[in-house]
Amino acid sequence: MPSSSPATYREVRLTRRPEGELTPDHLQVVTFPIPDPTPGQVLVRNTLMSVTAVMRTLMRDETDLPVTGYAPDRPLWGPALGEVVAVNGSDAGLVPGDLVTHRHGWREYAVGDAAEFQRVDPAELPDPAAHLSQGFTAWLGIVRGAQVRAGDTVFVSAAAGGVGTLAGQFARLRGAARVIGSTSSERKARVLVEQLGYDAAVIRGAGSMEDQLRAAAPEGLDAVFDNVGGEQLSAALAVARRGARIALIGALDGQLSGGFRSVIEVDSGSLILRGITVRGLSGSDHLDALPEWTKEFGQGLRDGTLTFPHVRVSGIDQAPRALCDLLEGRHIGAVLVEL
Structure with missing residues (x-):
């Protein structure tokens, strides 16, 4: 772990499955030591993470979705943007300082196989947060x-x-x-x-x-x-x-x-x-359409024909409330948490 990184980080975990309305009490912010990446892995400091309605569905014991759901006493996950701070192995394809997107959000630091993180070209979109848009x-x-x-x-x-x-x-x-x-x-x-x-x-x-x-x-x-x-x-x-x-x-x-x-x-x-x-x-x-969408979205944001409506909430401690507020319809546009 780089000497500039803190010794611990925080992540949001599900305390119990909600049977009705989700409240912040169903979620808990927990502190853990930052892990060292093993060979082939990278350590990323998350800067932004996305809050989405589908997270409520993933809290069910069984879902109709083809993705892994959330489990009590385990961290949530979701789209995030971050900076690579450590790489273990020269064949990882990433270097410290790279901006990446991934699905290990809802934590301040993420570690995982290099293939789970996608490098972002800072020139593609004028606002890096737009990489977390829907x-x-x-x-x-x-x-x-x-x-x-x-x-x-x-x-x-x-x-x-x-x-x-x-x-x-x-x-x-x-x-x-x-x-x-x-x-x-x-x-x-x-x-x-x-x-x-x-x-x-x-x-x-x-x-x-x-x-x-x-x-x-x-x-x-x-x-x-x-x-x-x-x-x-x-x-x-x-x-x-x-x-x-x-x-x-x-x-x-x-x-x-x-x-x-x-x-x-x-x-x-x-x-x-x-x-x-x-x-x-x-x-x-339809992943083949990603380049076309990225080009059109970036151009629209630059020339003003498109905007990215979103709300930014500061700090992982506010993430549980941000999710509840989203589900209650309190916001307009996307909801992001700055870390």
Whole structure:
């Protein structure tokens, strides 16, 4: 371990599985000695880590996701950005000072095999924090899922979140004529329209979602970016025009209570007669698109046609509260913790 590094670090662990609403008491910040990297490993000092809704799902005893869940008395994990501080072995492919992304977040220092850390070119994106955006998911859903075209009327559910705040912007760049977002409050609706380029917003819990969508899109929807499922997806399918493209990106309707299922009733005959396409997407199936997305995202951030809405919370001690606040819908955009 380099002499400049502290002797200990802190990480966030799950104390017990939540059966209902997640509270900070379900998480604990624990101190441990910083480990030395073994041959082929690197030690990274994390500088930023991401807070996402899917973390609640990963706390279940069993999940529907193809990734390792969290276990009591074990550290959480998630996307993080950090700097390599030590390398054991000349064949690791990384050197001290390299900026890397990885999935060993929720701790101040991370150690692991060099292959688990991806070097970041500082010139790719103007703000290093943008490497932790959920922009790839947003871009993928708009470009390959909903296949947004010039003149489209587009609906984005959960539009004020880390994915939705970017999805609406990508839809506009693709030439959408009208972009409608859903959110949970009047305050967020104003931000969507006044700051993030949405033309209109519908509000969950403020009456029938279908009625609100019909009023916002009287001629129907050409493309749908669904990050929620449930009532919002049902409403979007009802308002979709003939030939509409529906991209299923997330299932927040189930995730916020710890699952990843959102069951709705679908009239398959109606979808057939209207020629509607429904497509589920997972980023892991479209890794070939990463270079194109990175180029477009970086250029948009530089020339001002894109912004990266996010909230930064300072200190690992604040991470448990940051996750609870995210799940309660208190923030707009992505949520990051500075370490």
